[in-house]
Amino acid sequence: MAEQSIVKVLNGREVWDEITSRGFSNVLSVYFIASTKISTIPGISLAGVNSELTLYTPALDVEYLTLGKPKSLPIVPTTPDGVPTPALLTRVAIQLSGIPYLVVNCGSYIDPQIPHVDIPGKAVGGRIDVEDSLTPEAVSKLFDGSRTLGKMLGSESSLLVVGESMPGGTTSAMAIMEALGYRAVGRVSSASPSNPHDLKREIFESAVKRVGKRLPLVEPLEVVSHFGDPLHISITGFLAGALERGARVILAGGTQMSAVLALARALGIRFGGRVAIGTTRWIVEDRSSNLLGLVKDIYPDVPVAYADVNFLSVRHRGLRAYEEGYVKEGVGAGGTLIVSALLRNINMEELLKAVQEEYERVVSLAQES
């Protein structure tokens, strides 16, 4: 009567087994939030009612995650069509397994109204087509501060899950990887079923023209300053600090996390078989992007695992939209589901029941307001 696990591993099974062996005991999820003005470019991000509101999404996501509804704006954590934030999955996973978690602000447009860690130097990222993302000083401070936090929270018995919320992030992730010399155009994912690859490429091309330097650049902090955002360098710093303390880390996200691998590699951070990516089935089955291809180009021994969850049988249209290519991943949904399932054998039926109940609760908030 062995239950089918919702955890599937795409590659690097041995490393994955090592990372998730019960040597770990201290589990903590850490959700980084930040904003980049790239998300305000029309057509780039669906993660907000309109382009300007995408700047608020990260704070609203973690408020909803923690309090059950957003606090800074009287808004429902779904699109106008009723498609819910991926934080819904994260919230359900945390409720089912009791994973402790923390929120880290490295550059959210608004301060979330829940307790969180602020990284010194936090700043909203610029629109890289027309301006630098961050000053070199801010990039350094974000890396150093996050590294310190990683050292505080990491230990040899730690399994740290690191998620993110930053609309526009696949574009800057793509730009970071390209600027470091990896082929990333056309390979990053999107919260939309029609991935705006051309627009992302144009933004990057404008940035390249604006910066006027020959690519690839060798200095990762310079790459982030010109082409990046506050999020990926902060997660890279956190990863560096946690690894220094002997922790194991699951980067919980889609193609954005390959930009973290690229930065870590460029900075000479050694993984020692202690880093994996954990994501969702919607990312690994996405034909408009190629997470595994990116990982294999950048850090081939990093395992990619995914939560094999589907909403095909769910009656709510807002959730079924995930099967049509909407949202896919975010706020560490996939990785949090995976680690929840490792801690406490969650089966598909139980999960879908909890997801639908939470969705109904969230939609009823809309009717109240």
Next chain:
Amino acid sequence: MAEQSIVKVLNGREVWDEITSRGFSNVLSVYFIASTKISTIPGISLAGVNSELTLYTPALDVEYLTLGKPKSLPIVPTTPDGVPTPALLTRVAIQLSGIPYLVVNCGSYIDPQIPHVDIPGKAVGGRIDVEDSLTPEAVSKLFDGSRTLGKMLGSESSLLVVGESMPGGTTSAMAIMEALGYRAVGRVSSASPSNPHDLKREIFESAVKRVGKRLPLVEPLEVVSHFGDPLHISITGFLAGALERGARVILAGGTQMSAVLALARALGIRFGGRVAIGTTRWIVEDRSSNLLGLVKDIYPDVPVAYADVNFLSVRHRGLRAYEEGYVKEGVGAGGTLIVSALLRNINMEELLKAVQEEYERVVSLAQES
């Protein structure tokens, strides 16, 4: 050849064994920092080069804990006579055992220059002899925000260690307990070998006269607003949230933690045998205070454990001062040592060696600057 453990239990052995049984796996230390202007009253606090500098001590303590030296001021983490902050013990304990930790600011006079959680509503506490400590709104916000953090970080498998740094804290702890109806005058400890009980009593009497209400008060948030400080109510909120999630909590501190017990009792927070106090031998052997008496009056089934560490054989005078009644406890030193010893059997010899090496390093910082 059974090694003598440095962990000793004064009372409630069965509850203690339950709390520290290996059912726990997620260990996290959380250090709350705050300031109260009570510490600026001459003669109240030794935790700073002079009375005004006591306001900076909490931030400097956690900077030293994390970075190995204070950052906000070019100062050495010792008194002018070379007596080190108790954070030295906390730092050594964390280094020996690798406990992950977090810093929470609920009202530090300056923002520590390390990653930390800010509690919404954080504020420096007033000098209760002449003014209220906090507005009732701030007290509520601190409780609620800290409770939310406790819910984020607590889980059924958690063992949370909660320490503090706030000079002047035994005075406000005493005032909180008295205002709630417990006999606390003359029973709280001090970082000085000559405990200024009379001065503490006078401050409380001035506060009682100023407030002009008949004691005891039944409303704990009102007690904190008139007689308290930002720290104890925040720790109480964190405790409440963590217990709601099923966590076990070791309150790592001296007589201040009995004020947390008093607030928790008045707020009707149920402990369910999951709360203990962990402190140092210097506190439990202190004849100028009575931690066990306070605990027995307030919450008799809360175990009190202590780290049975002594510096009698140490050659550095600054450390031996602990044996003469200086410092005694702070920044969760006792509780952190205890949990470190539970995680990894630390013997006295190893500990003293590490403490002396760290002390020598810290003193050499003085010579550099």
